[in-house]
Amino acid sequence: MTDSAVEAQIDEWRSYVRGHREVSSADGDELExxxxxxxxxxxxxxxxxxEAFLVAVKRVGRLDxxxxxxxxxxxDRLWKQLVLSGPPDSGAARDRSMDVMLxxxxxxxxxxxxxxxxxxxxxxxxxxxxxxxxxxxxxxxVGYLATVRRPGRSTLVRVAALFxxxxxxxxxxxxxxxxxxxxxxGLHLPIALWIAVGLAYSGDDWLSGPRWMDFIRFTGEWVxxxxxxxxxxxxxxxxxxxxxxAAGADATEFVTAWLIPCGFVGAVVVAAWLVEAKKSVIxxxxxxxxxxxxxxxxxxxxxxxxAIVANGIDVDRDALILFDLVLVVVLGLIxxxxxxxxxxxxxxxxxxxxxxxxxxxxxxxxLVLVALGRRLSDFGFSPNRTAALGENLVxxxxxxxxxxxxxxxxxxxxxxxxxxxxxxxxxxxxxxWAWVVVxxxxxxxxxxxxxxxxx
Amino acid sequence: xxxTKDLVAASTTPxxxxxxxxxxxxxxxxxxxxxxxxxxxxxxxxxxxYPLLHRLERLGHVESVWRTPDGGRRRKYYxxxxxxxxxxxxxxxxxxxxxxxxxxxxxxNFSVGPLRPTLGPTWEPSS
Numbered sequence: 001m002t003d004s005a006v007e008a009q010i011d012e013w014r015s016y017v018r019g020h021r022e023v024s025s026a027d028g029d030e031l032e033x034x035x036x037x038x039x040x041x042x043x044x045x046x047x048x049x050x051e052a053f054l055v056a057v058k059r060v061g062r063l064d065x066x067x068x069x070x071x072x073x074x075x076d077r078l079w080k081q082l083v084l085s086g087p088p089d090s091g092a093a094r095d096r097s098m099d100v101m102l103x104x105x106x107x108x109x110x111x112x113x114x115x116x117x118x119x120x121x122x123x124x125x126x127x128x129x130x131x132x133x134x135x136x137x138x139x140x141x142v143g144y145l146a147t148v149r150r151p152g153r154s155t156l157v158r159v160a161a162l163f164x165x166x167x168x169x170x171x172x173x174x175x176x177x178x179x180x181x182x183x184x185x186g187l188h189l190p191i192a193l194w195i196a197v198g199l200a201y202s203g204d205d206w207l208s209g210p211r212w213m214d215f216i217r218f219t220g221e222w223v224x225x226x227x228x229x230x231x232x233x234x235x236x237x238x239x240x241x242x243x244x245x246a247a248g249a250d251a252t253e254f255v256t257a258w259l260i261p262c263g264f265v266g267a268v269v270v271a272a273w274l275v276e277a278k279k280s281v282i283x284x285x286x287x288x289x290x291x292x293x294x295x296x297x298x299x300x301x302x303x304x305x306x307a308i309v310a311n312g313i314d315v316d317r318d319a320l321i322l323f324d325l326v327l328v329v330v331l332g333l334i335x336x337x338x339x340x341x342x343x344x345x346x347x348x349x350x351x352x353x354x355x356x357x358x359x360x361x362x363x364x365x366x367l368v369l370v371a372l373g374r375r376l377s378d379f380g381f382s383p384n385r386t387a388a389l390g391e392n393l394v395x396x397x398x399x400x401x402x403x404x405x406x407x408x409x410x411x412x413x414x415x416x417x418x419x420x421x422x423x424x425x426x427x428x429x430x431x432x433w434a435w436v437v438v439x440x441x442x443x444x445x446x447x448x449x450x451x452x453x454x455x
Numbered sequence: 456x457x458x459t460k461d462l463v464a465a466s467t468t469p470x471x472x473x474x475x476x477x478x479x480x481x482x483x484x485x486x487x488x489x490x491x492x493x494x495x496x497x498x499x500x501x502x503x504x505y506p507l508l509h510r511l512e513r514l515g516h517v518e519s520v521w522r523t524p525d526g527g528r529r530r531k532y533y534x535x536x537x538x539x540x541x542x543x544x545x546x547x548x549x550x551x552x553x554x555x556x557x558x559x560x561x562x563x564n565f566s567v568g569p570l571r572p573t574l575g576p577t578w579e580p581s582s
Contacts, residue, residue: 037483074509
């Protein structure tokens with residue numbers, strides 16, 4: 001038999017072969033078996049084990065030629081596949097995370113139907129579901145993350161405390177069904193709770209900047225997977241409705257009361273699992289989308305600046321919301337550009353493009369805010385207007401400082417890492433503002449201020 | 456003796472199928488047998504046998520199973536399927552035709568001389 005030095009060489013050879021994606025683990029076993037058989041034969045013929053190893057490796061053939069043949073036969077392996085089986089070395093851990101995911105997704109689907117047992121239906125108690133929707137969706141997500149990532153007790157206490165505060169506010173405040181503050185609280189609670197998800201995600205390193213940058217990446221991918229799952233869910237719902245209709249049965253009740261709510265809260269957990277399962281398997285999508293759309297948004301916004309300067313702008317309250325969305329999108333482009341960039345690289349074309357994007361956005365937003373300021377002073381501050389204005393200022397603050405940092409970096413006066421840490425630290429500002437809306441707006445504006453629906 | 460790449464490539468499939476028609480076997484043993492059958496004159500690059508076996512498996516000519524013989528290593532065995540047997544018969548028929556034709560050509564040519572540079576204008580391929 002072979003001695004230990006040759007064993008080590010065989011191991012090294014095997015891991016080198018396995019480094020090629022075209023060669024699966026089973027193929028690696030097969031080739032290793034072949035190599036050992038050849039070595040046994042050669043040592044039996046009188047060669048020293050290390051000589052036998054060299055000859056056997058030589059006879060297996062040049063590795064690039066071999067992997068090319070494997071690639072020709074198994075071209076599917078060049079496409080990275082979903083990890084349901086995964087590489088066997090990490091198989092045990094991965095299977096467990098999948099089980100945990102399935103359990104939490106199922107628990108989420110059950111939990112969202114529990115209020116129905118108490119007589120609360122989606123149709124008649126929309127406000128209850130609207131306010132608690134964030135809790136139904138995010139509690140199982142946090143449960144999943146906590147089970148998989150096992151944060152310490154103090155982290156769990158912090159996360160639980162945030163969720164408890166959220167739950168108490170939405171259910172103890174006397175929010176009326178169609179009050180303006182009700183809708184604002186319902187919209188902002190998930191954002192406020194997302195910070196708690198971040199705490200569960202970053203675990204005990206919750207003060208570390210890089211962990212929060214990971215959480216930003218997680219969030220981007222999660223949104224992408226949620227969008228894909230939502231598309232799939234839409235197809236499933238549509239086909240279910242159509243097919244049952246054709247069969248003479250009405251599936252509307254099933255789809256609206258079961259499939260969509262249960263599917264949605266389940267998808268929240270499934271998407272989180274997909275992000276973790278696929279994160280080292282495929283390139284992150286959010287930065288890719290950012291790369292593709294940054295130049296297009298630069299052109300659009302530059303055109304918009306020209307149009308506003310030429311025609312003036314006639315804004316109403318909805319414009320504020322629209323421009324909040326513009327800022328969110330631009331900020332997303334910046335953040336995901338930052339998240340995927342190697343901080344040590346020198347400034348390049350893409351950085352200048354991003355600077356152009358931020359600059360154009362700032363110009364547009366300032367023009368819009370000035371126009372709005374005149375109108376706002378006439379109409380006073382309703383909850384909706386205040387929330388939209390607050391969001392605008394929060395986003396504007398981030399973008400203005402980002403522009404400053406980017407400009408410094410492009411001119412070689414500051415480091416890119418500053419932008420990176422600025423974006424991670426700014427997460428507290430978003431969370432802070434969301435909590436202000438959730439906790440203080442109902443107190444400041446009353447629980448039932450303007451009885452009209454947002455928008 | 457060196458055998459050209461094309462010829463090796465063309466003959467691997469019938470050789471592997473033929474060897475497997477004796478019963479199931481594994482990669483290393485197949486290579487040993489090829490070497491024995493050709494008196495050591497037909498040498499393949501060992502590794503390239505495996506993609507070929509995988510291709511035959513995908514085509515349905517062979518099927519594979521992992522076995523662990525007593526006190527041995529885990530090893531992948533291949534065996535011929537019914538379809539593989541039919542393929543072997545077909546390959547056998549084709550190769551026999553080629554080999555017969557070559558044999559006739561050579562017995563003609565070598566009876567005249569070792570080399571005949573041109574075939575002449577009246578030569579026509581037999582259909």
